[in-house]
Amino acid sequence: MSPEAALLRVVHCLDRALASPYKTRAFVRALDVVRTTDPVELAERARDQRLTDLDGIGDATAGVITEALAGVVPSYLQKIEADSQIELTDDGAPYRAALRGDCHLHSTWSDGGAEIEAMAATAIDIGHEYMVLTDHSARLTVAHGLDEARLADQLVEIERINGEIAAAGHDFRILTGMEVDILLDGSLDLSDDMLGRLDVVVASVHSKLRMESKQMTERMVMAIANPHVDILGHMTGRKIGKRPESTFDADFVFAACAQFDTAVELNCRPERLDPPRELIDLAIDYGCWFSIDSDAHATGQLEWQPLGCNRAAEREVPVERIVNTWSADELIGWASAG
Incomplete structure (x- = not known):
């Protein structure tokens, strides 16, 4: 999963959970940064733990990007994916x-x-x-x-x-x-x-x-x-x-x-x-x-x-x-x- 795909999915799940718009906007902003940053630079910053030096990247979004670059499903995404599931009853x-x-x-x-x-x-x-x-x-x-x-x-x-x-x-x-x-x-x-x-x-x-x-x-x-x-x-x-x-x-x-x-x-x-x-x-x-x-x-x-x-x-x-x-x-x- 690429950093872009991971952040997109986080935004999707936050919207599904009707999360605070401030939280959602933070991930949307991080998505914009990822899309406009050279992938090599992004990987280097993740390796050196310098992602938060980029305007628009905070601790949570940096964690998602770093784990995605490492080839694992980010833990933040796993949690919000589970927490935002919509219940469908047997009758529904x-x-x-x-x-x-x-x-x-x-x-x-x-x-x-x-x-x-x-x-x-x-x-x-x-x-x-x-x-x-x-x-x-x-x-x-x-x-x-x-x-x-x-x-x-x-x-x-x-x-x-x-x-x-x-x-x-x-x-x-x-x-x-x-x-x-x-x-x-x-x-x-x-x-x-x-x-x-x-x-x-x-x-x-x-x-x-x-x-x-x-x-x-x-x-x-x-x-x-x-x-x-x-x-x-x-x-x-x-x-x-x-x-x-x-x-x-x-x-x-x-x-x-x-x-x-x-x-x-x-x-x-x-x-x-x-x-x-x-x-x-x-x-x-x-x-x-x-x-x-x-x-x-x-x-x-x-x-x-x-x-x-x-x-x-x-x-x-x-x-x-x-x-x-x-x-x-x-x-x-x-x-x-x-």
């Missing part, structure tokens, strides 16, 4: 086996930490047939959301990357999408023309999460009823232990999801696990569609889907109602029909 395993893709994930085009190519390579490694790239829309400025011009550029880039993936012999596709903001009046942060160009659209509330219940209900239902919206993302907006759930009339919202064939996302981020169990039960009662999505912002986070699969199994979500158990063409056909 059939759900995970049924999933063929991930409908909600981000790249460096918005607030993600990995390039599109890296996210696709990881999705291929974990057995997906497709991923839907859903970077944020422009309204979410803190996430460097995409305006229409940047989204148009991204569509061209996705076409290019898909060509390279096919040329490499992989039967895998990046589907076009966006996590579009639901604005205060229920309208969407993207024109109908651009929304119509996308394979899958996730719509989410990111602002005024404490809006009065009646207004929030109307806001969500308006978005759900939009024919371009396919999936309602992290519907309560909660962050466990940090931010409470938004309040809305769940009966109205799920009735609208059922009427307009808008899937309810089972968001797998460990700090979200949204919606809560009782709302999953209600969505089942209304006959809603579901999508089990990682909402990944880095490669390691693509491995979070088992968390949603475990919850789906616990609440007995019908597997046939989960849209990302379908093929890419079936998913696109369903989304287009909406």
